[in-house]
Amino acid sequence: MPAVALPATAEWLAALAGSPLPGRRHEDWRFTDLAPLQSVAPEPWTGPDPFALAALPDGITRLEPSEAQQLRSQVLQATGSSAAWPVQLNQGASPRCLALRVSGAAGPLQLSIDAGTAPGLLALQLLLILEDGASLELLQHHSSNAANATSQLTVAQLGHGARLHLGVLAPGDCRASLLSHLAISQAPASALQLTTAVGGWALSRLEPRICQVAGAAHTRLRALQLVDGQDLADTHSHVRFEGPDGELDQLHKVVADGAGRSVFNGAVQVPRKAQQTNAAQLSRTLLLSDRARVDTKPELEIVADDVKCAHGATVSRLQQNELFYLQSRGIGADQASKLLLRGYCEEVLRELPAAAAALNPLQLLLRERP
Amino acid sequence: MIRPDAPLLLDICDLHASVEDQPILKGVNLSIRAGEIHAVMGRNGSGKSTLSKVLAGHPAYTVTAGSVNYRGADLLELDPEQRARIGLFLGFQYPVEIPGVSNLEFLRVATNSRRAERGDEELDTFAFEDLVHERLKVVQMDPAFLGRSVNEGFSGGEKKRNEILQMALLEPLVAILDETDSGLDIDALRIVADGVNQLAGPENATLLITHYQRLLDLITPDYVHVMAAGRILRTGGKELALELERTGYDWVDLELARLEPETVEVA
Numbered sequence: 163m164p165a166v167a168l169p170a171t172a173e174w175l176a177a178l179a180g181s182p183l184p185g186r187r188h189e190d191w192r193f194t195d196l197a198p199l200q201s202v203a204p205e206p207w208t209g210p211d212p213f214a215l216a217a218l219p220d221g222i223t224r225l226e227p228s229e230a231q232q233l234r235s236q237v238l239q240a241t242g243s244s245a246a247w248p249v250q251l252n253q254g255a256s257p258r259c260l261a262l263r264v265s266g267a268a269g270p271l272q273l274s275i276d277a278g279t280a281p282g283l284l285a286l287q288l289l290l291i292l293e294d295g296a297s298l299e300l301l302q303h304h305s306s307n308a309a310n311a312t313s314q315l316t317v318a319q320l321g322h323g324a325r326l327h328l329g330v331l332a333p334g335d336c337r338a339s340l341l342s343h344l345a346i347s348q349a350p351a352s353a354l355q356l357t358t359a360v361g362g363w364a365l366s367r368l369e370p371r372i373c374q375v376a377g378a379a380h381t382r383l384r385a386l387q388l389v390d391g392q393d394l395a396d397t398h399s400h401v402r403f404e405g406p407d408g409e410l411d412q413l414h415k416v417v418a419d420g421a422g423r424s425v426f427n428g429a430v431q432v433p434r435k436a437q438q439t440n441a442a443q444l445s446r447t448l449l450l451s452d453r454a455r456v457d458t459k460p461e462l463e464i465v466a467d468d469v470k471c472a473h474g475a476t477v478s479r480l481q482q483n484e485l486f487y488l489q490s491r492g493i494g495a496d497q498a499s500k501l502l503l504r505g506y507c508e509e510v511l512r513e514l515p516a517a518a519a520a521l522n523p524l525q526l527l528l529r530e531r532p
Numbered sequence: 533m534i535r536p537d538a539p540l541l542l543d544i545c546d547l548h549a550s551v552e553d554q555p556i557l558k559g560v561n562l563s564i565r566a567g568e569i570h571a572v573m574g575r576n577g578s579g580k581s582t583l584s585k586v587l588a589g590h591p592a593y594t595v596t597a598g599s600v601n602y603r604g605a606d607l608l609e610l611d612p613e614q615r616a617r618i619g620l621f622l623g624f625q626y627p628v629e630i631p632g633v634s635n636l637e638f639l640r641v642a643t644n645s646r647r648a649e650r651g652d653e654e655l656d657t658f659a660f661e662d663l664v665h666e667r668l669k670v671v672q673m674d675p676a677f678l679g680r681s682v683n684e685g686f687s688g689g690e691k692k693r694n695e696i697l698q699m700a701l702l703e704p705l706v707a708i709l710d711e712t713d714s715g716l717d718i719d720a721l722r723i724v725a726d727g728v729n730q731l732a733g734p735e736n737a738t739l740l741i742t743h744y745q746r747l748l749d750l751i752t753p754d755y756v757h758v759m760a761a762g763r764i765l766r767t768g769g770k771e772l773a774l775e776l777e778r779t780g781y782d783w784v785d786l787e788l789a790r791l792e793p794e795t796v797e798v799a
Contacts, residue, residue, distance in 0.1 A: 487630070488638070489612040489613045490615075491616055491638070491645070492646050492649070492702065493613055493641055501630075501638070502630065505630055505631060505632025505633035
């Protein structure tokens with residue numbers, strides 16, 4: 163259903179962010195209509211703090227407020243995130259904050275962030291320091307059941323040799339909005355695996371912004387975004403190498419159905435000092451409807467001359483030869499399509515942190531009955 | 533095994549078919565009874581693979597004339613999945629890789645589709661695992677392949693074994709094997725042929741499409757048909773395949789020239 167913008171909301175959001183809502187004249191927001199965000203009641207979300215429920219496993223301790231503040235400004239500066247409007251909004255919206263230090267091999271952590279049926283804007287900040295050699299598997303599970311908005315800022319600093327496996331599983335509501343900015347800085351020899359799976363929101367905007375502060379780190383990005391009905395899903399990713407020998411392996415997959423709209427912009431920056439960078443980006447779209455719309459754009463800025471940077475984009479329908487193969491084994495066309503769609507999504511979903519399996523992400527995202 | 537009184541399973545009459553408005557089949561006639569093994573041979577482009585795809589209902593092919601009767605039903609009226617459920621099986625020349633779809637789940641869904649048609653109860657995961665492990669023996673296949681995506685990263689031989697495994701699970705009445713021998717080394721060929729022989733019985737029939745005698749050394753056909761320019765030119769017993777091995781296909785050109793003098797150039 164088309165969202166009805168409330169005039170007071172745009173003003174309220176602009177006041178929180180200290181900056182007017184970005185519009186189509188901003189290159190980064192050219193395809194992304196913020197109407198669903200403006201249909202949210204202009205008030206803070208009231209409800210129990212989702213972070214209060216988090217049980218911290220061994221190896222994780224809370225940061226002092228001063229440490230948290232220092233971490234936030236360091237990482238936001240390194241990743242160039244400060245000017246992003248969703249970050250400004252989050253900072254101005256008195257976010258609930260969880261700030262953690264991870265030492266050694268910590269147990270897995272799962273954060274359920276359910277905006278539920280309450281109206282308004284839910285703002286959250288998650289700040290993480292992974293000490294040298296530390297490792298963490300973290301799943302953020304977003305959901306909603308009403309015309310509300312979630313603003314999430316995730317800030318992580320990976321020390322030398324640290325490993326972070328971060329999953330964002332976000333099955334949404336067709337009236338709700340999700341703005342999630344992930345600012346992550348990586349020291350050399352660190353490894354980041356970020357897997358995001360988003361679908362069903364009136365508006366979702368994911369902004370993973372990663373900086374390898376001295377190169378020589380490994381970044382693996384896996385994303386699945388599904389749009390149907392009138393949904394709009396937007397991912398603007400940004401990876402920057404500030405030193406040599408860095409690696410990026412990025413796969414962005416889209417399923418576009420109904421009159422859904424999908425936007426992907428994948429920026430990769432390889433300045434002169436980032437020689438021997440090895441970066442690969444692939445964007446794949448499965449177009450299931452004539453009314454769906456997809457905008458996908460790689461944005462590679464490569465100044466260094468001794469690098470490997472590959473990128474590709476495909477847009478296709480379900481493969482006729484795959485469908486026929488399944489049908490020729492007695493599997494009906496509908497069920498065959500469903501199997502192929504599940505297989506397509508599974509390639510990304512199987513890379514979510516292990517805790518996601520219990521939530522049955524495929525069922526949540528495809529809104530299938532069990 | 534030829535039994536003149538065996539039930540007629542498949543009756544193809546004057547079948548014409550096109551792909552992208554290009555006529556490929558130009559009047560195929562072929563009758564197959566229960567218990568029989570037929571081999572269709574012929575050069576590349578003779579229409580052998582097209583015949584198999586038309587019978588299985590591939591959407592890229594259009595039937596322009598003729599009829600196919602399958603156990604009293606009009607086969608051409610049915611969707612591909614319906615044809616499979618009532619017992620028609622096509623072993624693909626190039627089995628399709630489907631990333632992300634588990635081979636085990638695929639096999640279970642397919643088997644249950646066929647079982648439902650036959651009025652058998654659906655097999656749950658556990659019952660199906662028992663069945664599939666028993667049928668794996670037919671093609672000496674490693675159970676590890678069940679855990680992988682359908683045909684993904686399988687070698688040529690593994691893909692063909694997976695085809696025969698599907699045949700063993702679906703228990704078709706008419707199995708069409710499209711160049712199942714292509715791309716197989718001697719050992720894999722023997723295993724696949726062995727599987728086909730185990731599955732062939734008095735109630736079902738097999739249609740082998742092949743280029744080579746070597747498959748027919750391992751699976752003995754009751755009939756051998758030579759296809760050229762979209763029709764069956766000659767039919768004989770297993771000795772016809774041996775004769776072809778000696779003489780090659782040059783006689784085919786002469787025969788075609790006699791049939792269509794205006795369209796065929798004789799080399």
